[in-house]
Amino acid sequence: MTPANPGLKHLSNALATPDQLSNTSSSIDGVPTDLETSIRCAGAQLTQAAGILLHLPQDTIAQAIVIFTRFWLGADGGSLRIYSAKDVSAAALFLTAKLSFNPTSPRSILNVYNFLLSQEVSPLWFVNPRGAPREPPPSESYILTEGGYQSARLVLMRIESVILRTLSFDTHVALPxxxxxxxxxxxxxxxxxxxxxxxxxxxxxxxxxxxxxxxxxxxxxxxxxxxxxxxxxxxxxxxxxxxxxxxxxxxxxxxxxxxxxxxxxxxxxxxEQWRNRPIPLVIDQVDAEIDRRQNMREGE
Missing domain, CATH: 1.10.472.10 (Cyclin-like)
Structure with a gap:
């Protein structure tokens, strides 16, 4: 990224270069540009929704979305065929909250994400196209088991370290x-x-x-x-x-x-485009969507 103005460091950001925008790791790995855009946007919305449910300030949520966005930029950034957008979203929010005055526990983060990513109870249109159920869902339908929590926590910590390395530990985000x-x-x-x-x-x-x-x-x-x-x-x-x-x-x-x-x-x-199906936020779903598009082209 282009360095920020050193004299205005706290009021400016390092900006993405044209090459980072056009040559992402995902595009190099064969992810279509429109699919990458849809997933990035859905990941940003997922981060926003999770932050609201966790009662985090909007500035913390916004900083997490910017960090999430930066992670995917450039050939050295993360690829959607290697890292799941949902995991990067959770880790970006966890990391940003940790650096703020409102740290959030891994258990709280992971339970919220488990709820938002449930295709049965999620209120998010890009996860659950059928819409949220009218009656409040039972907590056991989205609260992680102890074993599930421990596995998810390991992923959260690993992706947090990947984000930090990818961004060269530069987590500064100036908001407007x-x-x-x-x-x-x-x-x-x-x-x-x-x-x-x-x-x-x-x-x-x-x-x-x-x-x-x-x-x-x-x-x-x-x-x-x-x-x-x-x-x-x-x-x-x-x-x-x-x-x-x-x-x-x-x-x-x-x-x-x-x-x-x-x-x-x-x-x-x-x-409109994703009306009847969820936007892929995990690696397997991304691969399946790419295969589906390829099969459609071959069948024409």
Whole structure:
């Protein structure tokens, strides 16, 4: 990744290079680009859902999603044919929580993931296409047995160490949320709806297929979210090209605004594409999906 600005280390991130984006380990191993995108997005949503159930702060969850995303980038990154997305998601959340003021036990992490990944009781559309049951499921349907917990714990610890090695132990993630709120105050924005919509855009962008959190610095993400929120709430900001004050040029702003606006459409398309079947989040399922597509091509 391209190193962050040393003078603004705590407010900036190391960014992915074009080569890392186009030549991932998964693509080298024959995972189609659209399948890789679907799995990465589903993994990010899984991380978000698990963090909410664990009552973790949104900044901790967002940092975990960014670490999860970084893990798959480049030829030296993780491959979806070697590591299961569900395991990387759990380990990224466990690692990030451990580094925060809200550490979470391995048992809590693994029980939550076991629930969310159950194709019988999961409320997640990409795991359980039939939808969550109307009646609350019995706890024995998703709480791990002691033997199951011990096995899963070993996997969790192993994948955590793999993530750290893959990222060269660089777990720093600067988020745009606090920066955006500071910019709103600087711009004199007093309408709470604009601030709320700004944060909503920043959270939704965590699932962007363009991977905006690893290709653009937090200040640029903050500016784009403010610009878009103000437009949607019909709130007039200061005259002139105010974004340049925050070190963002018009071209970058335009790209980010388009990217943020496209996330909702992308998510709708994903739901439509995977309507009747789960998105593969384990290695065997990924291999089966690749084989299914190959058989379909050969049968044409």
């Amino acid at each position: 949320h606090t920066i955006a709120l500071t910019y709103l105050q600087t711009l004199g924005v007093t309408k709470s709806a604009v601030a709320r919509r700004t944060v909503e855009h920043l959270n939704a962008t965590l699932f962007s297929p363009q991977l905006l959190y690893v290709t653009h610095q937090p200040n640029a993400l903050a500016v784009a979210a403010i610009y878009l929120a103000a437009r949607e709430e019909e709130f007039k900001l200061v005259d002139g090209e105010w974004w340049e004050v925050f070190d963002v040029d018009r071209e970058e702003l335009g790209f980010l605004v388009v990217g943020m606006r496209s996330t909702e459409g992308f998510m709708r398309a994903e739901v």
